[in-house]
Amino acid sequence: MTNIKLTIPSLSDYVGVVRLTASGIANRMKFTHEDIEDIKIAVSEACTNAVQYAYGDSPGDIEIVFSIFEDKLEIKISDSGKGFDIDADVKTKEDDPEKIGLGLGIVFMRSLMDHVDYDTSVNGTTVTLVKKVIS
Amino acid sequence: MTNIKLTIPSLSDYVGVVRLTASGIANRMKFTHEDIEDIKIAVSEACTNAVQYAYGDSPGDIEIVFSIFEDKLEIKISDSGKGFDIDADVKTKEDDPEKIGLGLGIVFMRSLMDHVDYDTSVNGTTVTLVKKVIS
């Protein structure tokens, strides 16, 4: 297993940089073109949420760890922000039409990846994304 | 000043990933297309050397820190390998026709970047590359 680690400030400017890094790594594995697009979207959604919700007005860091296995790519996206209540926050989205977000980020991650796991507390949030290599 | 940090194993597979990350970061600054190509080559040369020379047969890590300033991009590429004698090693290249390398890596870095600095010892090597934004 090989690890690649990337740390960016939680600014929207650098979500695209994470996407480029992710696509480079996925390109070295036996993923299809469609898989690579799925991975780019899922990792962007996780980073976008960390940029938008984790830190309020004073940006912190986002750490992205890519773990390359023979048969899968695992990506952990971590912030040290305020965390959230995953059941409550996702449900109340429809009651708040002011928000730009439509509650699609987590939906996208879940439908594009093989496995999605949230670990969130007042100390921050870690999203684990897994995409399997189909061979 | 903003820092972005990337850590890869010293394997040739991932030098291209560093290049992608570097080009994404440079794209967010006011660099010309030619500047971005120069940066990609210089950072690749530094990583290629760390892959080829730093660790011998057992790979270690390469850490790349991008520091984004208003007027320049500074990139530090560090390994914890065996280091080298920069004056001696570069001179003896021509006496060893067996080697694939032509001693061009450091030449390229120096001619493509505005500033190149080597800090090397038995504890490893750090190359600092600086490209200025012309405005």
Added chain:
Amino acid sequence: MVLDLNVSIRENNSIPVIDLEGEIDVYTYPKLSDALQYVFETYPNAKDLIVNLDKIRYIDSTGLGVIANGANQIKKINDGFINIINATPQIKKIFDVSGLISANFKIFDSESDAITSLTK
């Protein structure tokens, strides 16, 4: 340009068309919101608006959110629609997953398909 979004606006058969090129994400989406607002102000009676994704190489929930908000707005003002053209299979998949297609926007394969349908 990689990692960026270019927006331009034109007309086809009096229907406003927004041509997009590049990537729509959390960094670039304000350019798309601005273009939508500009079109709503410039064409206050438009029932249709075409959004051309031909040169879009990346879009995620941020971009879909902006388009969906725009669709709600044109629905409210003129009972109108946003018409998406030239979406790649990957982008269509994303629209599918979002469950937004049945809402206030339509998807056409090409600009001529859209114009034929919207002007008849």
Added chain:
Amino acid sequence: MVLDLNVSIRENNSIPVIDLEGEIDVYTYPKLSDALQYVFETYPNAKDLIVNLDKIRYIDSTGLGVIANGANQIKKINDGFINIINATPQIKKIFDVSGLISANFKIFDSESDAITSLTK
């Protein structure tokens, strides 16, 4: 393909041509070395070899090293040359910086320029 190198070999006027597509770096350069060795074995009397960089989007000292080694080899065997075609301005700059141009290889703007010069 991004981050990878595709190599194919053909002939033009009996001169072997290596077409390259993608990036030449420390990861991909063995594909180019292999292609050069294959050409040297298949055309043991060739005085000229064309290397087409038209679709090369990246090359660094690793790639230049392989080409320079190949040039030394064909010089030694047949007093021959490697002829580079379709180098972008960026790639020409790299060749310039390397100080290798005057050595055992020539640079032509196009394949037809190279063929005209090499077959006369």
